[in-house]
Amino acid sequence: MHVTLALPRELGQHEVSRWRALQESDSALDNPFLSPEFTITVGELRDVVRVAVLYDGPDIVGFFPFERHPMGIGKPVAAGLTDAQGLVHVKDLELDPRRLIKDCGLSVYEFDHLVSGQPLLAARHERYPSPIIDLRDGFDQYTDSLKQHSGKTYKSTLAKSRKLQREAGAMRHDYATTDLAPLHTLLGWKTDQYRRTGRTDRFAHKWIVELVERLLATQSESFAGVLDMVYVDDEPVAGHFGVRTRTTLAGWFPAYDTHFAKYSPGLIQHLAMAEKAAESGIQVIDMGRGQKEYKDKLKNGELEVAEGRVARVGAAAGVHWMMRVPVRKTRATVMANPLLLKTADKALKTYGRLRTVLQG
Template sequence: MRVTLALPRELGQSEVSRWRELQEADPALDSPFLSPEFTITVGELRDVVRVAVLYDGPDIVGFFPFERHPLGIGKPVAAGLTDAQGMVRAKGFSLDPRRLLKECGLAVYEFDHLVSGQPLLDERHDRHPSPIIDLRGGYEHYTDILREHSGKTYKSTLAKSRKLQREAGELRHDYATTDLAPLHTLLGWKTDQYRRTGRTDRFAHRWIVELVERLLATRSDSFAGVLDMVYVDERPVAGHFGLRTRTTLAGWFPAYDTHFAKYSPGLIHHLAMAEQAAANGIEVIDMGRGEKEYKDKLKTGQLEVAEGRVARIGAAAGVHWMMRVPVRKTRATVMANPFLLKTADRALKTYGRLRTVLQG
């Protein structure tokens, strides 16, 4: 194995084409977060992004996109934002993960959404489900499954949609729009949600807003940003911004206007989104790792992602272990215990309300 390092913008068209070819050859890699366009766009905004190009003789057999931080700490591209992480490589190509880290100048590589089948994985790493909406049989087949397994949710969502239209006006769904105005409306709802629930507001970082704007403008057969909004009487009610490959739509930023909360606008929107996505060739909507009630109600399957780290022996890896691993294990314990999770969620929402009052 030979490894060369490059900034994303330094990749030539032949390398980008090879990346896309390797990705499309393996269903486990069918996530837009693993597409070359995503890494290149993030690299335009963050100078810590690198790409390791892996060779077997004269042939390119893999790409390993990562961020390199001080002390040789490696993280996935746009760490903390992405629901699929890892390297894109030829099937059957194996490597020593620690040698890869050495070639990349890394002491540690930390991840929390590593996709299945990665040579970076071992039995020590924690596995987590990533729920999906399976549309490979079409939208009608999906709703047939919903009626069978989540019949109450499906019927009540349709009933609330009819009630919303009776009380507020005609419903319209705008799928895959490229208009910036509804995007900013959606991001405003998301910021309010972060603050209301005590979470960190991601869109307080200008580079993340710019990233989303650039991805919205990126459109090709194999990769695009997808913004869709539901309107009632031409007033925006709910929406979502995500990314797609040819056949997978990655859920990313869903939100809604809380004025319409009693109608379950998020569920209304997700059903409308699934219908339009299926009509546009999408076979899977990956809703991402995480315990959310709406995911449980809408899912018809799941993928698997892993959390953990790969490290070389050294002082930097030891310091990283002390700073990060105990925190991660504590978080995992809370997430796995329904009582602890509910208590933590309630505490965050209380904090969010207090913060809103103090900032108001």
């Protein structure tokens, strides 16, 4: 096996077609964050993005998209934003992970959402559930499962939807709209949410805003940005932006107008989106790793992702370990303990409220 490195824009049509064919041949790789279109679009905005093309003789057997940072630190493309990471490869590919990162000019490759079945995976890497809405048996079957396992949530969401329409006006649902205006409304809600909950505002970075805009403008059978919005009396109430393959929609940026919070507009929007997505051929909505109440209420299945790193022996890998691994383990401990998680979340929200007051 040998490896060549390329900028995403240097990939030809043959390479892109091969990438897509490999992705579509394995259901474990059916996630838009692993699509060539996603890496190419991010590469247009970030000069740290590279693609390793893996050959077995004359045949391409895999693609490894990554970002190369100082000291040879490798990260997934759009690290910190994506819920699926790893190689796109032929089934049963055998490789030496350390040899691969060496060929990529890396000292370390770190990941937090590595999909299952990856040659990079080792027993020491920590696994986490990634909740999904499974629509493979249709939307009606999905709602039947909700009635059985989250019956109270399902009934109350429908009741709140009716109440919202009685008190505020008729509801309209736009699935897969490509209009920029509602997208910017959604991003504004998301920024407010980040600040309100003490999180870092991702949309303070111009490249992320431009990335979302470019992905919304990308519309093909195999890949597209998907903007979903719910309106009441023609006023936007809730929405979600994600990306899709032919059959998987990746949950990404959900948000709503807090003036309508008592109606649970996020749950209303997700149920409406699931119905339209199923009608359009989507079989799975991957909501991504992370403990969120709405995910627990809506999920009817789980995938698995892994967190960890592949490292070569050297000073850079040692420095990276000291800076990153203890912090990651501490975070994992907090996330696994409901009391610690609740305390941390409360502290972040308090910080967010104080920050809002001070900035105001």
